[in-house]
Amino acid sequence: MNQKREYSLTISLFHTSKITGRVISCFLLITAGIVLLPLRQAGAQTIPVGDFRDDQVRLLQLLSDSTTEISFMNRPVSSERYQKVMQNYRPSDSWWARPFQSPKIELSKDFTLGFYEPVIRGTRNSDLPYGENNGAAWYGRGLNTEFQGGFHITSDFLDVSFRPHIIYQQNRDFDPPRFIPTDINRDIHYVAPGIIPEDSMAQRIDRPWRFGPDSYTTLDWGHSSVRFHHHDIELGLSSEPLWWGPGVQYALTMSNNAAGVPHAFLGTREPLELPWNIGRLQFRWIWGWPANSDYFTHLPVHIYRKKRFMNGLNIIYSPSFLPNFHVGTSRVIHQYIPDEGLNGTDYLAIFQPFPNPDEQVLNGFRDASHYQDKNALSSVFFRWVLPESNTELYGEFYKEDHNWNFRDFLMEPQHGRAYTLGAQKIIQSNRIDFVKINAEINSLIPSLIDDVRPQTYPYTHKRVKQGHTNRGQVLGAAIGPGSSSQYVGAEGYFSKGMVGLFVQRMVDNDHYHFEWNQRWYRQNGFKDLFRHQVKLNVGFKAKYRISDLLLGAKVVWNKHYNYGRHHYGRLPISWKSRYKDDIINMQYQLSLQYLFH
Structure with a gap:
């Protein structure tokens, strides 16, 4: 495990060993075609999660009631929907209200070639890893550089996109x-750091605290897909990161915090009109194949290192009948692929009812993760846009695995739960265009039920040892x-850019703190409360448009109190040394993105 590696290369999806020079050369030649060939405007296939156009859509929903038909809870958003949103808003010279479209090159009567805006980003952490919602990237200590960009081919029935993520x-x-x-x-x-000797995190989730001892490069398929579509329905293959739910900072079930899971999908391209004018419906059904990291070493190999x-x-x-209101639900199930392969019921697992084990099973296990070979996650959520007051409210309620039966759910619905509550508000300003304020709280800490009934951690599982992870x-x-x-942020928008400030308090695995005290420190009086x-x-971020370039910058003061828990549980507490483990990390980020318009 401590063997040095000078250069590590990782490619997701089909685990290809390398990208050849021919592929790279072809990509560069196609990119050069932007300059060499006559161009027209065309919409791209889908908007990558986290792209600046994502922000544009959500902003305009708060500024105009003509765009609130988008739930924004089933991302990525289609480019057609993006164009409709931008066209419905009043004309403006401000960058946040201008539609940005890819150039296109006609390949034939039926197919056109377009391009994704190239993005270059550099992020430096001074002392410790810090970063989130950045796809396949993991921001360790030191310098992290990224490139994203590519092309898409579109037609009336087929879309192909290639937008790799190189880090x-x-x-x-x-x-x-x-x-x-x-x-x-x-x-x-x-x-992953352990919790207690008999039930450590390393045995329930594939989440390395560091990805090896050396520098490495990751080549990921990123926002790439092949999709067939007919009217408002589409199906295909994709490596896109998904974002399910209304959260601005975090999504509890699926987000772009990890590399996208290679998956097949069936879903809606545009919302479906339901009969009798009762509303609209969106959905995405996926069948995916998550991968392990290189550092998942759980034994025995033939059981726990199978493909998932x-x-x-x-x-x-x-x-x-309730304009601007959207409600949804999601369910995800993980399992190991049997030696004999998957059967029909595995592909339909999300429609299987929650099992109702008999009393003997209940007496032998503390939660579903101990007796179920499948790891089931579910959530319900809502988003309510109030365009008259330039406000939105949203929330999500998440369940790790499930209750034993309906009676158990009525008795203790908070068992294995997590939640998100948030709001956004736009305040008009005389000096700039407006100020957007976002406040969001998220909790994945098991509830006080843990005092009388042990609970599993969110995203972990006793049987599916990798948990809810990918690579x-x-x-x-x-x-x-x-x-x-707990997050509060404000962003001021003006014609050429945006400046923002945010403050966040994040408690890292606080359940760890209470588990250790409950099980190992039985003496009377105070335990380890500091x-x-x-x-x-505390962070500052900014964007500024110069001609066809969008410049981005971010600086974050990232203080870790009691980093590493090096003195955790050592009583009595020394008042003079309790600040010893505090570490300040500074993150600096610069980005450059070319804009098509």
Whole structure:
């Protein structure tokens, strides 16, 4: 495990060993065609999650009631929908209200070639890893550089897109946290920090605290897909990161915090009009194949290092009798692929009812993750846009696995739960265009039920050991299992750009804190109340448009209180040394994006 590697290369989807020079050359030649061939305007296939056009759509929903038919809870959003939103808004010279479209080159009567805006981004962490919602990238200590860009081919029935994500991670050394397992040579493992000896995180989730000892490069398919469409329905293959639910900072079930899971899908391209004018419906049904990180080493190999299969469904309903209101639900199920392969019921697993085990089973296990071979996650959510007051309210309620039966749900619905509550408000300004304020709270900390009934961590599982992850990163909320976040941010928009400030308090795996105290420190009196692992983030961000370029910058003061839990549980507390483990990390980020218009 401690063997040095000078250069590591990872490619997702079909686990190809390398990208050849011919592919790269072809990509460069196609890009050069922007300059050499006559161009017209065309919409791209879908808007990548996290792209600046994502922000444009959500902004305009708060400024105009003509665009609120988009739930924005089943992303990525189609480019057709993006163009409709931009066209419905009053003409403006401000960059946030201008439609940006890709040039296109006619390949034939039926097919046209378009381009994704190229993006270059550099991020540096001074002392510790810090970063989230950045797809296949993992921002370790040191310099992290990224490139995203590509092309798409569109027709009346087929769309093909190729937008890879290329990342170099310097991954410099930093002080490892406590509670990391070691081998017989006392070499540390690159796995999730443990909780308690008999039930460690390393045995329930594939989430390395660091991706090896050396720098490495990641080549990921990124926002790439092949999709067939007919009217408002589409199906195909994709590696796109998905975002299910209304959260602005975090999504509890599916987000772009990890590389997109290679998946097949069936879904809506545009909302479907339901009979009798009762509203609109959107959905996406996926069949995916998540991958392990290089550092998932759980034994025995023949059981826990099998390939996994993921089945997921996201449904959103927008009632016609309650304008601007959207409600939805999602369910995701993970399982190992049997030696004999998947059968028909595996592909339809999301429609299977929750099992109702008999009393003997209930007496032997504390939660569903102990007796179910499948890891089932589910959530319900809503988003209510109030354009008259330039406001939106949203929330999500998440369940890890499920209750034993309906009676159990009525008794303890908060068992294994997580939640998000948030709001956005636009305030008009005389000096600039407007100010957008966002406040969001997220909690993945198990409830107080844990005092009388043990609970599993969100995104972890006793049987499916990798948990809800892909290539070592959580597919849901970036804060991770057992954590919570409180976020407040303000962004001021003007004709050429945006400036913003945010403050966030994030408690890292606080469930860890209470589990240790409950099980190992039985003495009377106060226990360890000063060593919660808390991160305080204060950040400044900005965007500025210069001609066809969009410049971005971000600076984050990222303080880790009680980093690594090095003195956790050591009582009595020394008042003079309780600040010893605090570390300040500074993150600096610059980005450059070319704009087509």
